[in-house]
Amino acid sequence: MVHGAHRAQRGTRRAVSVSSLFSPSEGTHSLKAVRQAQAVDTNGAMVGLSPEVMDKLNEIVPETRRSIRLARESENHHHAAVVSASLAALVGATATAAMAGNPSRPSFTASAETTTTSTLRPVSAASRSEDRTPLPQNSDDGTWSLGASNTSLDISAMSKSTAGNPQIASLMDQDYSSLPSGFNPNHATGDAGNNYDFSQCTWWVYVRRHQLGLPAGSQMGNGAQWAASARSMGYWVDRTARHTGDIMVFAPGQDGSNPTCGHVAIIEKVNPDGSVVTSECGVTLQGKTFSRTFTADQVSQHQIIHY
Structure with missing residues (x-):
């Protein structure tokens, strides 16, 4: 009978109230005890805790590997979103600057839609438009002068010969056109x-x-x-x-x-x-x-x- 009573007692689920979690006379502060109390009092449903109790639990409950991984993934997603936003802002600023520098250039709008490309067939020759303005022709009827400085030119310094004298x-x-072939002026x-x-x-x-x-x-x-x-x-x-x-x-x-x-x-x-x-x-x-x-x-x- 003692053993039967003992087994019966072990199989009996004892009710634990949430209010007794922080009582000095019974219970413990472990996460297991908290979850057990929540399951008993609400028949398995999670209980809404006050902000003060949640802050206290977060201080005493250690982080799990899963929570660390989830936090790291969340941080990575946030970083990627920031980089994408920065790149989009940079592209937009560059396009705006280009348009400001060349007002005649047609504007464009970035789009996330898929772009369809087509292959252009090469042509054998380019044609000129009949109304194209002809290019100006060079003219040799102008005048040219060295100015006042040409009066002080040193002719000897401009010599084509290699004579030392x-x-x-x-x-x-x-006599350039009449010089004998192979003539050496420094003979x-x-x-x-x-x-x-x-x-x-x-x-x-x-x-x-x-x-x-x-x-x-x-x-x-x-x-x-x-x-x-x-x-x-x-x-x-x-x-x-x-x-x-x-x-x-x-x-x-x-x-x-x-x-x-x-x-x-x-x-x-x-x-x-x-x-x-x-x-x-x-x-x-x-x-x-x-x-x-x-x-x-x-x-x-x-x-x-x-x-």
């Missing part, structure tokens, strides 16, 4: 000072060439030998008078020159008709010079040393 560089620019000059006897024709030619900034050799021989000597050192030699300072070479006895030694003279002026005016010296003149005029035909009979 600025005077030769300037002359080469004028040897043979200049070691004026070694010619005073008042000789060779003495005067050396002096006058240096006055004009042009080279002349110191050991080029008698007048008749100058063309061959100059050519051997790389000077440009032909039969055309081109510039002031060119050397006109006379063969022995030519145009009244010495029948043994020949003669040399400086061309001081080239006339439009090809005739030239010379400056010359001789041993009997004591350093004084004289000039003559030679026709273009006469000049062509002489060898001319340029530079």
Whole structure:
């Protein structure tokens, strides 16, 4: 009987009231006791608790793994919603700025509807509209000027040649289309000072060439030998008078020159008709010079040393 009574007592459900949960004489503060009390008093239904009781229960009841997971998922959903809203606001601001910068551009509205795309067939050629305004044509009837600064240009600094002598560089620019193939403006000059006897024709030619900034050799021989000597050192030699300072070479006895030694003279002026005016010296003149005029035909009979 004792055992039967004991079993009967174990199977009997004892009523527990919610008001006794926080009584110091009986009950416990565990979540299990609370749920048991709610089930007994309401026949399994949840009871509405006052806010004070709910706050107290939330303080003493530990978080479960499920509640932690649900809270984390809720936070992730909230973050995704914030990012989506920010992106939508950014797209809208960009579209507004683009429309403000280009009023003629057609407006558009973002839509969540599905966009249907179509494939365009390529065409073989593009056509021009008949009412299209033709492009303006270039015109070459305008004027152009450097202005006042062109009066101070340094011509020698604009030379196309690579001559080390600025005077030769300037002359080469004028003779650009006539220069011999492979001509080297920096060839040897043979200049070691004026070694010619005073008042000789060779003495005067050396002096006058240096006055004009042009080279002349110191050991080029008698007048008749100058063309061959100059050519051997790389000077440009032909039969055309081109510039002031060119050397006109006379063969022995030519145009009244010495029948043994020949003669040399400086061309001081080239006339439009090809005739030239010379400056010359001789041993009997004591350093004084004289000039003559030679026709273009006469000049062509002489060898001319340029530079």
